Amino acid sequence: MRNQRATQLLFELSHPGRGGAVLPACDVPQQPIAELIPDKHRASARPPLPELAEPEVVRHYANLSTLNMSVDTHFYPLGSCTMKYNSKRNERVAGLPGIVDLHPYQPESTLQGLLHLLYELQCYLAEIAGLPCVSLQPAAGAHGELTALMVAAAYFRHQGRPRHKVLAPDSAHGTNPASAAMAGFEFVTVRSNPQGFVDLEDLDAKLDDDVAVFMITNPSTLGLFERGMRSIAERVHAKAGLIYLDGANMNAILGICRPGDFGADMMHFNPHKTFSGPHGGGGPGAGPIAVAERLGPFLPTPVVERVEVGVPGASPAPPQQSVWGGASLAPGTRALAADTQTNTCYRYRLAYDRPESIGRVRSFFGNTGVLVRAYAYIRTHGPEGLRRVAENAVLNANYLLSQIKDVLPVPQGNRCTHEFVASAARLKAERGISAMDIAKRLLDYGFHAPTVYFPLTVKEAVMIEPTETESKETLDAFAAALRTIVQEPAELLHEAPHTTIISRPDEVTAARKAVLRWKD
Numbered sequence: 001m002r003n004q005r006a007t008q009l010l011f012e013l014s015h016p017g018r019g020g021a022v023l024p025a026c027d028v029p030q031q032p033i034a035e036l037i038p039d040k041h042r043a044s045a046r047p048p049l050p051e052l053a054e055p056e057v058v059r060h061y062a063n064l065s066t067l068n069m070s071v072d073t074h075f076y077p078l079g080s081c082t083m084k085y086n087s088k089r090n091e092r093v094a095g096l097p098g099i100v101d102l103h104p105y106q107p108e109s110t111l112q113g114l115l116h117l118l119y120e121l122q123c124y125l126a127e128i129a130g131l132p133c134v135s136l137q138p139a140a141g142a143h144g145e146l147t148a149l150m151v152a153a154a155y156f157r158h159q160g161r162p163r164h165k166v167l168a169p170d171s172a173h174g175t176n177p178a179s180a181a182m183a184g185f186e187f188v189t190v191r192s193n194p195q196g197f198v199d200l201e202d203l204d205a206k207l208d209d210d211v212a213v214f215m216i217t218n219p220s221t222l223g224l225f226e227r228g229m230r231s232i233a234e235r236v237h238a239k240a241g242l243i244y245l246d247g248a249n250m251n252a253i254l255g256i257c258r259p260g261d262f263g264a265d266m267m268h269f270n271p272h273k274t275f276s277g278p279h280g281g282g283g284p285g286a287g288p289i290a291v292a293e294r295l296g297p298f299l300p301t302p303v304v305e306r307v308e309v310g311v312p313g314a315s316p317a318p319p320q321q322s323v324w325g326g327a328s329l330a331p332g333t334r335a336l337a338a339d340t341q342t343n344t345c346y347r348y349r350l351a352y353d354r355p356e357s358i359g360r361v362r363s364f365f366g367n368t369g370v371l372v373r374a375y376a377y378i379r380t381h382g383p384e385g386l387r388r389v390a391e392n393a394v395l396n397a398n399y400l401l402s403q404i405k406d407v408l409p410v411p412q413g414n415r416c417t418h419e420f421v422a423s424a425a426r427l428k429a430e431r432g433i434s435a436m437d438i439a440k441r442l443l444d445y446g447f448h449a450p451t452v453y454f455p456l457t458v459k460e461a462v463m464i465e466p467t468e469t470e471s472k473e474t475l476d477a478f479a480a481a482l483r484t485i486v487q488e489p490a491e492l493l494h495e496a497p498h499t500t501i502i503s504r505p506d507e508v509t510a511a512r513k514a515v516l517r518w519k520d
């Protein structure tokens, strides 16, 4: 049965004169509006807004909201996107009045608590990345890529030898080539071998002195940890190029290994994937980046700096001495230790005085609400907890892989990290059932669809990422649904989903010429 609620627009439900509030009669002298606001600033007619009573509005939106699938309502194995359940606790923390009532134009001296928090977040991300200098500014993962590539460009310009090319493997996320192009680089694809790893011969063939950055997603979108990582890093570094680590898959390696230790010079985090930021709907997001020390000076402004202001009771230390910049964070050092083991007092500042900086990439100092959630997530889990997140994400993915590989083969093998890419190519050849048919039919079974047709290197790709927050029962139910679906008649699958308000819109037309009206 299709869900028939919320099928009309508010405009269609409108009744002239109806409203959500009744105001008492005015008890002060009234003045004609024309005397208060000059003609040229007044609209000639009222805006054509719908007029409804409050319960009508509430029901409309409450019903609309039930047409969506979300991590709060359904299993959401959308590969590459890490749609794990986000604990409500972090929402509450980010909504505390001391956070949400702040204004970015407040004087810095009244923002010390928030700046302290952001500074610590910079330190945690530096430690998780194994890269000492952090910018919290970028507004999404893709924006982090763009920012880091602009940092790389500035670095090479500063050395007096600008470079023009960015390389990435063919399994890369579409944002990698897009970011490279936006940052003004020529983008060159490096082939993957049949096992899904970077083809080192092809890399060698394309690597020259004009390559600024090799972008790599590791673990890759195929859910594989790049076996040749060390060798790739050596080759790129031998040509004085930089390695960019697309950190979308950090959920697989948190606390287990650090990009900076396996060769990365720059990376982004996706807090909405890894650290419980709200996800989807186009934002708001954040995409902090971490970079090697030599790239630190080029980061966008402002960065949050900590300034020592002395030890209580001792003679005051000279102010303005910055301890941020990375050198104090030796690999493996716990960033907080320095704070708690001494009685030193600090104040925090937004540093704009960075002459090599690429400048601003976003208003104010980043998407604070998302960053606070990331902070809460990291503090809640601690180093051991973050490691368990990754271990359980990998365990869940391998369990699910083992449950479904006989009905949907996984070309790149029997083991994965946090996600894996199955293929419907055989089903398509034998029975005409596509990855899209399976994805759409899963909606009828109460599961959000996996990612399909990405990465491009796998035919009829069905990319599944269960995440660590799902129970064995959920994974079993999902595997059972897939087993049932692949037995169903092809005609039924071609028309799926059968239980949603709209079945199969033409996706391109739907995106380009949205018709937001329900027609029976």
Ligand SMILES: *Cc1c(COP(=O)(O)O)cnc(C)c1O
Binding pocket: 080, 081, 140, 141, 142, 143, 173, 175, 176, 217, 221, 246, 248, 249, 270, 285, 287
């Ligand atoms: C999600 C993702 C991105 C882009 O991140 P956004 O935060 O969505 O901009 C880049 N690379 C990979 C591999 C991703 O999964």
